[in-house]
Amino acid sequence: MDGRDFLRTYFQVLLVALPTVGAYVAWRSRIEPGPVARPVEPAPASRFFTRLPARLGTDLLCLQMEDHYVRAHTAVGSDLILMRMRDAVAELDALPGLQVHRSWWVAAGAVAGHRKDDRRLTLVLTNGLEVPVARSAASAVRQTWL
The missing domain is CATH 1.20.5 (Single alpha-helices involved in coiled-coils or other helix-helix interfaces)
Known part of the structure; x- marks a missing residue:
């Protein structure tokens, strides 16, 4: 050609x-x-989960405050997120759970048991983590989980 x-x-x-x-x-x-489909505003809880690495999944067990960070514990592992504890708990208000201490929030399905030493109440989570309960939150914890 x-x-x-x-x-x-x-x-x-x-x-x-x-x-x-x-x-x-x-x-x-x-x-x-x-x-035209309008963008859907993510639910507050799902907005929180967008902050987590995908490898951790969405099976949230608890939040733990560490300085200016919040450590999110899931069934797979944990990671630090730069945000205030108050803001994290506000984003998770759609999920059942309680703030059991000023530096701890626990999801409802995460409690496996409890331990009481003298007057100190401690929750044992499904992953073995032990979470202290503040005296001011002890009655709410007893009514909800114990």
Whole structure:
């Protein structure tokens, strides 16, 4: 195939393709677009989970405050998130759980048992983590989980 045959074939393809593409574009522009989906505002709890690494999943057991960070403990592991404990608990208000101490929030399904030493109450979670309970929260913990 020499250069002239190639050019002739090229222009023949263009001669057929351009009107076909033009007709398709004109046909598509006549179709009415469907309703535009508005972006859905994520639920507060799901907004919190977007802060977690995907490898940790969404089976949240508890939150632990560490300085200016919150450590989120899941069934798979834990990670630090830069945010205030108050903000984290506010984002999780859709999830059942209690703030049992000023630096701890525990999910409802995470409590496996408890231990009481003198007057100190400690929750034992499903992953073996022991969470102290403040005296001010002890009655709410007893009513909810014990």
